[in-house]
Amino acid sequence: MGGRVPRLARAVPVLVGVALGVALLPATPAFAHNSLTGSNPVNGAKVATAPAKVELRFLAKLDPGRTKITVVGPDNIPAAGGAPAFSGSRxxxxxxxxxxxxxxxxxxxxxxxxxPIKGEVRFTLTTGTAAAPPSATPPASTAPATTPPSSPAPASPSATPVAVADTGDTGRGWLWAVGGLVLLAALATGLVLRRRRSARP
Incomplete structure (x- = not known):
């Protein structure tokens, strides 16, 4: 009994040393669980001056071939100015x-x-790019151009011929009518005289 106690007393420090050694060993890749430890700008920050680059820091070393980083701005417009640069866990x-x-x-x-481990860091940029200055060229006038009044076209001569009275033919017609009336009157007078003469005994 007395011999076993000294042996146990000597074994306790050895066991404690082994346990401490195991506890202090770095975690192997099989048990490592990477996570974000910080960023620049920090999550939720409001910045007036845009940084030249965005940096993320993680607990363990990153695998460039299997790590994906995206940066988007308002309206989901891409805001990454180049490919990610890796340095250990950053x-x-x-x-x-x-x-x-x-x-x-x-x-x-x-x-x-x-x-896969997914996450995001958000920050607000309070000043954006300046808008393009307005064009100094005045807009073209849309008022319709006024045209001078057109002079009236000269009157064209009428194509309808004007009838001219033929005085010679008209005069001859009246003469023939008068002559016919005189002849008829003479014949009638002759007939009346003949009847009177034949009626006398």
Whole structure:
């Protein structure tokens, strides 16, 4: 009994040392679970000056071939100015700002259990790109051009011929009528005289 106690007392420090060693060992890739630890701009920030790049920081080293980073601005317009640059557990993307508003940095990472790790960082840009200045060229006038009154066309001579009285033919007609009346009167007078003469005994 007395011999077993010293042996157990000597074994306890060894077991404690082994347990501490196991606890202090770095996690192997099979058990690692990567996650976001910080960003620039920070999540929910409001910035007046657009940063040159957006940076994300993670717990473990990133796999460039299996890590996806997206940056979009207002109206879901892409705002990434180039390909992501990886450095250990950090990744940065050139930022190409547009209009003022909400910008979303999305990320997707692989995990040990096969399920991708997804998340996003949001920040608001309070000043956007300046609008294009208005054109100095005045708009063309749309008023209709006035045309001078047209002069009246000269009257064309009438194509209908004007009848001219033939005085010679008309005079001859009256003469023939008068002559006919005189002749008829003479004949009638002759007939009356003949009847009177024949009636006398």
């Amino acid at each position: 990744v940065s993307v050139p930022f190409s700002p547009g209009a003022a508003g909400l910008y979303i940095v999305g990320y997707q990472l692989p995990s040990s259990d096969g399920h």
